[in-house]
Each structure stands twice: as structure tokens, then as C-alpha cells.
Amino acid sequence: MRHGWFAAALALALAAVLTFLTLPVVAIFTQQPPGDLVRALGEEGALDALWLSLRTTAAALAAILLLGTPAAYLLATRGFRGRAMVITLIELPLVLPPAVAGIALLAVAGDLHLGLPLTTAGVVVALVFVSAPFYLRQAIAAFEAVDPTLLDASRTLGASPARTFARIAVPTALPGLVAGTALALGRALGEFGATLMFAGSFQGVTQTVPLAIYDRFATDFTAALALSAVLVAVSAGILLAVKLVRGPVALRA
Amino acid sequence: MTLRVEARTRLGELALDVALEVAPGECLALAGPSGAGKTSVLRIAAGLRRPAEGLVRCGEEVWLDTARGIDLAPDRRRCGYLFQEYALFGHLSAWRNVAYALHETPRGEREARSRELLGRFGVADRAGARPATLSGGERQRVALARALARRPAALLLDEPLSALDARTRAAAARELGAVIRAAGVPVLLVTHDFAEAAQLGDRVAVVDGGRVLQEGTASALAAQPASAFVADFTGAVVLTGEARRGPDGETLVALDGGGELVALEGPDGPVAVSVHPWEIALARSGEVAHDSARNHLAVDVLSVTTVGTRVRVGLAAPQLLTAELSAASARELGLARGGRAVASFKAAAARVLPL
Numbered sequence: 001m002r003h004g005w006f007a008a009a010l011a012l013a014l015a016a017v018l019t020f021l022t023l024p025v026v027a028i029f030t031q032q033p034p035g036d037l038v039r040a041l042g043e044e045g046a047l048d049a050l051w052l053s054l055r056t057t058a059a060a061l062a063a064i065l066l067l068g069t070p071a072a073y074l075l076a077t078r079g080f081r082g083r084a085m086v087i088t089l090i091e092l093p094l095v096l097p098p099a100v101a102g103i104a105l106l107a108v109a110g111d112l113h114l115g116l117p118l119t120t121a122g123v124v125v126a127l128v129f130v131s132a133p134f135y136l137r138q139a140i141a142a143f144e145a146v147d148p149t150l151l152d153a154s155r156t157l158g159a160s161p162a163r164t165f166a167r168i169a170v171p172t173a174l175p176g177l178v179a180g181t182a183l184a185l186g187r188a189l190g191e192f193g194a195t196l197m198f199a200g201s202f203q204g205v206t207q208t209v210p211l212a213i214y215d216r217f218a219t220d221f222t223a224a225l226a227l228s229a230v231l232v233a234v235s236a237g238i239l240l241a242v243k244l245v246r247g248p249v250a251l252r253a
Numbered sequence: 254m255t256l257r258v259e260a261r262t263r264l265g266e267l268a269l270d271v272a273l274e275v276a277p278g279e280c281l282a283l284a285g286p287s288g289a290g291k292t293s294v295l296r297i298a299a300g301l302r303r304p305a306e307g308l309v310r311c312g313e314e315v316w317l318d319t320a321r322g323i324d325l326a327p328d329r330r331r332c333g334y335l336f337q338e339y340a341l342f343g344h345l346s347a348w349r350n351v352a353y354a355l356h357e358t359p360r361g362e363r364e365a366r367s368r369e370l371l372g373r374f375g376v377a378d379r380a381g382a383r384p385a386t387l388s389g390g391e392r393q394r395v396a397l398a399r400a401l402a403r404r405p406a407a408l409l410l411d412e413p414l415s416a417l418d419a420r421t422r423a424a425a426a427r428e429l430g431a432v433i434r435a436a437g438v439p440v441l442l443v444t445h446d447f448a449e450a451a452q453l454g455d456r457v458a459v460v461d462g463g464r465v466l467q468e469g470t471a472s473a474l475a476a477q478p479a480s481a482f483v484a485d486f487t488g489a490v491v492l493t494g495e496a497r498r499g500p501d502g503e504t505l506v507a508l509d510g511g512g513e514l515v516a517l518e519g520p521d522g523p524v525a526v527s528v529h530p531w532e533i534a535l536a537r538s539g540e541v542a543h544d545s546a547r548n549h550l551a552v553d554v555l556s557v558t559t560v561g562t563r564v565r566v567g568l569a570a571p572q573l574l575t576a577e578l579s580a581a582s583a584r585e586l587g588l589a590r591g592g593r594a595v596a597s598f599k600a601a602a603a604r605v606l607p608l
Contacts, residue, residue, distance in 0.1 A: 152336070158403055
């Protein structure tokens with residue numbers, strides 16, 4: 001085994017990466033006794049933040065799916081002038097710093113005299129703005145991967161364009177759409193910067209879980225840990241769900 | 254309900270310019286190399302592609318008339334379209350694939366009707382299976398059942414046999430022939446294989462470079478090609494007749510229009526006999542050598558075409574056939590249009606296909 005040192009080096013690198021990435025996550029659960037974490041979640045402000053995160057994320061996802069799915073289908077199946085430009089514009093929020101996103105939203109709300117800043121609706125707007133591109137990118141790719149002859153076949157079998165979209169395109173692209181939904185969900189749950197700038201951090205109104213964590217970490221570290229633990233659990237659940245959805249697809253291919 | 258398709262349009266490099274007519278119960282095979290524009294003709298007929306100028310009419314119904322600004326959506330044209338790879342919906346079971354075409358049928362009757370259609374194609378037992386678990390032959394049958402579910406006014410078949418392996422292809426071709434005859438509607442079929450076109454099509458239109466080079470029965474095209482391209486493309490000679498078993502187990506074919514052939518094997522009943530032109534030997538009339546060839550047909554010489562170093566001789570027996578000789582042999586025999594000759598080939602050279 002003359003090259004044994006190389007295999008050992010590879011294993012060592014993997015061990016270092018794994019430790020670095022998992023240790024902090026594990027620490028969230030072990031830093032304080034589990035009983036204290038559960039007790040901290042019972043606090044009124046924590047429950048408010050969880051409930052608000054749940055509602056705003058659900059509302060944001062509903063808006064993204066409802067408008068994003070047909071928009072992605074249009075971009076994936078029709079060629080038109082300026083299509084590449086449109087896709088680039090849609091992807092721009094992906095690379096925008098969250099603080100810039102917050103300022104941009106404040107500017108447009110001010111220009112249009114929208115009473116959104118510092119309201120729960122404002123939180124939803126911020127979440128949609130930062131997480132929609134994650135879904136759109138995935139959904140466009142998923143619809144582009146649908147064999148166009150399936151859509152043609154649907155039309156020759158008497159189905160309208162709308163029926164073809166709902167009954168053939170969406171079910172065929174479903175694994176990709178689910179993956180996109182999970183990405184957008186993860187991004188929306190963790191949203192911090194844009195929400196803080198656009199909607200502020202008022203308990204029960206605009207203080208989502210990430211804002212609540214930030215609010216508590218100096219004063220009540222246990223409460224911040226407890227809320228973090230909940231986010232870790234939800235994020236892990238999302239990741240697992242995506243793997244499960246993707247798994248069967250990989251097997252079918 | 255005659256189907257008429259006219260189209261003039263640019264397809265990238267190709268300038269498509271075709272005008273076709275198919276009678277009800279008739280099958281017109283569009284045959285040609287890939288990239289000839291064959292599939293585009295089907296897509297235009299179905300409304301999946303819009304030509305710059307064109308007309309598509311099925312009986313009294315006008316589906317497309319660019320001059321009058323008429324262009325019916327694909328779902329408004331009653332076309333049964335069989336796609337090359339069958340385009341079955343992977344997320345639906347076989348019967349739900351068929352039921353998808355039955356959305357005008359009351360919901361409660363769809364499943365029974367779908368299963369009945371699948372039964373007609375011999376795949377009722379696969380009704381609950383997803384397309385991914387079906388064999389190539391089964392997929393073709395499910396796709397055919399689905400294409401016919403809406404009782405289409407015209408049937409469009411895009412390379413219906415090319416996705417099948419050689420073993421299932423022969424049986425599938427026979428079944429498809431029966432389906433085409435039973436449909437009673439105009440059938441437009443696309444294939445790159447002349448033998449397939451000859452077997453399934455009542456008429457064959459050879460397409461290349463976006464144009465129909467020649468149109469006629471397969472045997473007429475093989476015997477009297479209008480161009481070297483058609484001559485080359487048609488390849489084999491095709492003769493039709495009625496087959497029966499001979500005393501030694503061989504197959505005897507009484508040719509339509511007169512004459513008899515011997516082949517080593519083949520089905521009984523109506524058949525097409527295919528022979529390669531280079532397997533047909535020619536001799537002067539009355540000078541038949543006693544060789545191993547068991548088939549000797551008295552023929553009239555219709556044409557003599559030189560293709561490179563080869564000579565293709567169009568013959569009538571009275572069915573049309575083609576012999577291919579070297580230029581030297583043709584000279585030696587003194588073959589000329591209007592002359593008579595004897596065409597010979599071995600029984601082993603005759604391939605008998607069911608019709």
C-alpha cells in the first residue's frame with residue numbers, strides 16, 4: 001500500500017469537513033439541558049415568533065407557487081425576444097444582499113404609498129421577494145426537462161393548453177417543483193435581513209423566528225438556542241423530504 | 254372524409270412544399286431519409302406546427318387555411334397521432350393514458366371504455382401498469398388505443414415501428430396493418446424505411462428535401478422511379494399476391510394480375526413478396542437457362558436507367574418490378590425499352606410478408 005497516505009489524507013479531509021459543519025449544529029442541542037430548551041419555547045414571545053414564521057412562510061409560499069408556477073412554465077416552454085433578460089431579472093434577488101433587498105422594498109413601498117412596512121403583510125412581501133427566485137429557477141429547469149412531445153400528445157388527445165399544463169406538465173415536473181418549493185421554504189424560514197429592514201422586529205407582528213433569535217441572543221441565550229433548535233429540526237426535515245422526493249426519480253431514470 | 258394537406262413553409266434550412274391527399278380507408282406512406290420534412294407534414298396536419306402558407310382539410314372540416322385566416326387548435330382537430338416514441342404519460346397508468354383522451358365521455362364510463370380499448374389491442378391485462386414497466390410492443394399498443402380513443406377523423410402515424418426491436422416489429426407491422434384497414438379513416442404514415450412503407454401504405458410518397466419526389470404504389474415506384482434518388486431509396490421490389498402451401502412445404506404465390514412465384518417460407522393468404530433488384534437475373538426471351546433459379550417471369554421492359562456503374566431495369570410481369578444489372582450485362586443483353594425478357598430469381602431470394 002504505497003499510496004495509503006493519500007487515502008488517509010482524503011479520509012482526514014472528510015473528517016475535518018464533517019466536524020466543522022456538524023459540530024455547531026450539534027452544540028445547539030447539547031449546550032443546554034433539553035428540558036431548559038423545551039421550557040424556553042413555552043415562553044409567550046417564542047411561541048408568537050414560531051406562529052408568525054409559520055403563517056408568513058405559508059402565505060409567501062402560496063403566493064410563490066400560485067404565480068411562480070405558471071410564470072416558470074411560460075419561460076420554459078415559449079421562446080421570445082428578451083427571454084434571457086427576463087430570467088436574469090428574476091434571478092437578481094438571488095445575489096442581492098438582504099440589506100439591499102430591504103432598502104429596495106422600502107423605496108418601492110414609499111414610491112407607491114403602500115402601507116406595508118412594519119406590518120405582517122410586509123414580512124410576507126419580504127419573504128416572497130427573497131425566496132421566489134429559488135423556486136422559479138428550479139421550476140423553469142423542471143419544466144424545460146419535460147419532453148415537449150408529451151405536451152403535443154396531450155393537445156392531440158383533445159386537451160386545452162390549460163388542461164395540458166395542469167394534468168401533464170405539472171405532474172411530470174413535480175419532483176423538480178417540490179425541490180424548488182423546499183429551497184424557497186428554507187430560504188423564507190431563515191430570512192432575516194430584508195425582513196428586519198422592511199418590516200422591523202415587533203413581537204407578534206413582524207418578529208419571525210430568526211429575528212426573535214437575534215433579539216434574545218444577548219439577553220436570553222437559552223431561548224435563542226431553543227428557537228434555533230426548532231429551525232434546525234425544520235430545516236433537516238425539509239432536506240430529508242427533498243431527498244425522498246428526488247430518490248425515486250433517480251431510480252426511475 | 255378525405256384528408257388534404259398542403260403546406261409551403263421554411264423549416265430552418267429546408268423549404269417544405271407539399272400537397273397530399275388521402276382517401277378514407279387509405280394509407281399514404283411518406284417515406285424518405287431523416288431530415289426530409291416528413292414529420293413536419295404530420296405536425297402541420299395535427300396543428301402542432303403552423304406553416305407560412307397551407308391548407309388542411311378533413312372531409313368538410315377546414316382545420317387550417319392560411320389564406321382565410323383559419324387555424325384550429327390541435328385539440329379542436331380530430332386527429333389520432335401516434336408519436337415516434339409513443340409519448341405515453343409516465344405518471345399515469347396505461348388505462349388512465351387512454352382515459353385522458355376520453356374527457357368528453359361521462360366520467361363513470363371512462364375506465365370501462367379504456368379497458369375495452371386496451372382489450373381490443375390485447376393489452377387489457379396491462380391496464381394498471383405504468384408506461385415505464387411496459388415492453389416496447391405493449392407501449393405501441395397502449396399508444397394506438399389512446400390515439401384511437403377519440404374516434405379520430407384522421408390517423409397520423411410517425412415511425413410507428415422504429416421504436417421496436419426486430420423481433421416484435423414483424424408482428425407489430427401485421428397488427429398495425431389490420432388497425433389501419435379497420436380504422437376506415439385517412440391514414441398518413443411516416444417512415445424512413447421503404448419496405449415498411451410498401452408493407453403498410455396503399456400508396457407511397459417519397460419525400461426528400463421538403464418535397465414529394467414521386468408518389469404511387471410501392472411496386473410502381475420501385476419499377477419506374479422518376480429519379481435516381483427514388484430508385485436508390487426504394488431498394489426492394491414488391492409484388493402482391495395470394496399465398497398457399499405447395500406440395501413440398503414451400504410457399505406458392507399466385508401474383509395479382511397473373512404469374513406465380515415460389516418462396517421457401519411465408520404465411521398463407523394475401524401477401525407482399527419482396528425481392529432485391531440485384532437478386533433478379535435477366536435473360537433474353539426464350540433463352541432461359543436451366544439454373545438453380547425456380548422463379549421465371551416473362552416480362553416487358555419499361556425502362557433502362559443507368560445509376561453509376563449499375564443499370565436499373567423497370568419491368569412489367571404484369572406487376573411492376575425492377576432488376577439491377579451491371580452496365581456490361583445490360584449491353585450484352587441488348588435491353589431496351591419496349592423489349593421482352595425473362596426475369597429469374599431463386600426461391601430463397603423471395604421474402605414473403607403478410608398483408
